[in-house]
Amino acid sequence: MASNELVFLFLCKSLKRKRLIKIIENDFPSIKVIDIPCIGRFNPILAFKMITAGAKGVLLLGCDPGDCHYREGNLISERRIAVAKETLHAFGIQESRLQAIWYNPGKDKQILHDIKKFLLDIASLPVINLKTTQKKEG
Amino acid sequence: MVNWTKITDATRHYLKQVFQSDDLILSYTDSHTPGMMTPVVIRKAEDIDSIILNPICTQNLAVYLSEFFQNDIQTGKPVKGKWYITVKPCDVRSVIQMMADEQILKEHIELIVFDCDGTVTNKNLKELFKSEIRKVDFNDHQAKAETLLNEELTADLSGLYQVKCSDREICSIPAVNEFTFIGERERFEFSGTAKNTAIIQDTLTQEECFEKVSAELSKCIRCNACRNICPACFCSDRCVMDKPKLSVPYITKEITLDQIFQYHLIRFYHVAPNCTACGECERICPQGISLSIFYKYLHRMNKHLFGDESGSSDSDRQKLLSYRFGEDLV
Numbered sequence: 001m002a003s004n005e006l007v008f009l010f011l012c013k014s015l016k017r018k019r020l021i022k023i024i025e026n027d028f029p030s031i032k033v034i035d036i037p038c039i040g041r042f043n044p045i046l047a048f049k050m051i052t053a054g055a056k057g058v059l060l061l062g063c064d065p066g067d068c069h070y071r072e073g074n075l076i077s078e079r080r081i082a083v084a085k086e087t088l089h090a091f092g093i094q095e096s097r098l099q100a101i102w103y104n105p106g107k108d109k110q111i112l113h114d115i116k117k118f119l120l121d122i123a124s125l126p127v128i129n130l131k132t133t134q135k136k137e138g
Numbered sequence: 139m140v141n142w143t144k145i146t147d148a149t150r151h152y153l154k155q156v157f158q159s160d161d162l163i164l165s166y167t168d169s170h171t172p173g174m175m176t177p178v179v180i181r182k183a184e185d186i187d188s189i190i191l192n193p194i195c196t197q198n199l200a201v202y203l204s205e206f207f208q209n210d211i212q213t214g215k216p217v218k219g220k221w222y223i224t225v226k227p228c229d230v231r232s233v234i235q236m237m238a239d240e241q242i243l244k245e246h247i248e249l250i251v252f253d254c255d256g257t258v259t260n261k262n263l264k265e266l267f268k269s270e271i272r273k274v275d276f277n278d279h280q281a282k283a284e285t286l287l288n289e290e291l292t293a294d295l296s297g298l299y300q301v302k303c304s305d306r307e308i309c310s311i312p313a314v315n316e317f318t319f320i321g322e323r324e325r326f327e328f329s330g331t332a333k334n335t336a337i338i339q340d341t342l343t344q345e346e347c348f349e350k351v352s353a354e355l356s357k358c359i360r361c362n363a364c365r366n367i368c369p370a371c372f373c374s375d376r377c378v379m380d381k382p383k384l385s386v387p388y389i390t391k392e393i394t395l396d397q398i399f400q401y402h403l404i405r406f407y408h409v410a411p412n413c414t415a416c417g418e419c420e421r422i423c424p425q426g427i428s429l430s431i432f433y434k435y436l437h438r439m440n441k442h443l444f445g446d447e448s449g450s451s452d453s454d455r456q457k458l459l460s461y462r463f464g465e466d467l468v
């Protein structure tokens with residue numbers, strides 16, 4: 001994948017994820033990592049904005065269900081992501097562009113494996129850049 | 139068979155019996171534009187006679203309820219008396235959903251559901267009569283109009299009803315605990331001409347669907363009318379669309395295709411657990427965008443994801459805001 005085809009990775013901030021972030025930034029130049037306090041705080045409308053402005057996909061990395069530092073952050077967010085995926089689908093945008101994976105810090109091997117899988121999933125999808133699409137006069 | 143004169147009379151009669159001072163009635167009356175009704179707030183018993191119910195009562199009155207309550211809450215006024223609201227069967231759901239979302243206080247609302255056999259939008263009525271009308275009367279499916287030139291025209295409405303009217307999923311009264319029903323029929327059967335209620339996300343491929351959505355949305359002028367009319371969209375002054383200067387600019391005020399998409403994506407996502415497919419957004423759109431492509435999908439999605447239809451129960455179902463351990467995730 002060319003490095004200009006951006007993919008955003010949101011993950012919950014944790015000291016133990018520092019090493020992982022370094023690895024990802026080294027190995028996957030197309031991925032832009034953004035850390036937020038908890039995945040439960042992630043607002044899917046940000047993902048909509050990114051996807052319609054040219055990002056290929058948005059991946060979320062949270063802790064195992066039930067293991068959230070803020071108790072239910074990842075559970076709420078799982079429900080929101082389900083609705084957000086349906087939203088994309090209703091607009092004719094591929095749902096696979098928005099995915100979430102759930103691993104506790106430390107499980108780097110599985111995480112990297114899943115990231116590769118995600119990139120493969122969205123590799124063949126076209127970039128949607130509505131910013132450059134002209135609005136038809138109607 | 140719906141006799142509109144009878145229904146109007148019965149509604150007035152009922153309201154006169156129950157109305158007390160401090161109460162408030164939300165209903166429909168004649169507007170200055172022939173062929174169009176207007177919502178009315180009644181606070182005096184002698185005004186009850188101005189209520190008129192007929193098949194052009196298209197507005198969903200639920201949207202006014204939350205505005206009033208917000209007003210009262212913000213100004214610190216205690217809500218007094220009962221609020222009577224006359225609703226069509228399809229709008230009951232919107233009111234119930236607002237109760238579930240705690241936008242209105244259950245104990246103050248009294249629902250009066252009137253029998254209805256379909257509603258016709260102002261636009262459709264205009265097309266039907268073609269000439270300027272001065273007055274229009276309804277009986278069952280028949281509309282009798284008087285034009286400005288004093289001609290008398292009659293027309294049949296059965297093919298003109300809104301799409302939602304022939305959709306049994308939407309036009310049915312949910313099993314709510316209490317309401318007063320005005321009308322004679324025991325079971326609802328739509329007797330007009332049925333319309334196509336297919337969901338395009340099922341019938342088209344993903345690319346075709348994207349193209350269709352883009353084509354529709356490129357007409358949008360971002361007037362916000364569909365947001366303001368929506369009973370499921372109740373953030374009023376706290377709406378993210380009005381705050382383009384947030385530190386994270388989720389959306390700007392430009393009318394470019396990406397911002398239009400963003401606007402509708404946000405709206406879809408925000409009304410997701412609450413949309414009752416009332417179709418007001420489509421009716422109000424000045425650009426004639428068929429927003430039914432979204433709300434029909436939403437309505438079914440709610441049922442799939444959350445197990446029950448929106449507006450079917452007034453117990454708490456703020457699914458995107460709360461989670462209790464042990465609950466099913468979706």
Ligand code: SF4
Nearest residue numbers: 368413416417419433
């Ligand atoms: S159909 Fe439109 S107006 Fe009605 S609740 Fe759904 S989004 Fe709101």
Ligand code: SF4
Nearest residue numbers: 358359361362364423
């Ligand atoms: S009412 Fe129509 S034109 Fe106005 S913002 Fe909604 S979709 Fe766009």
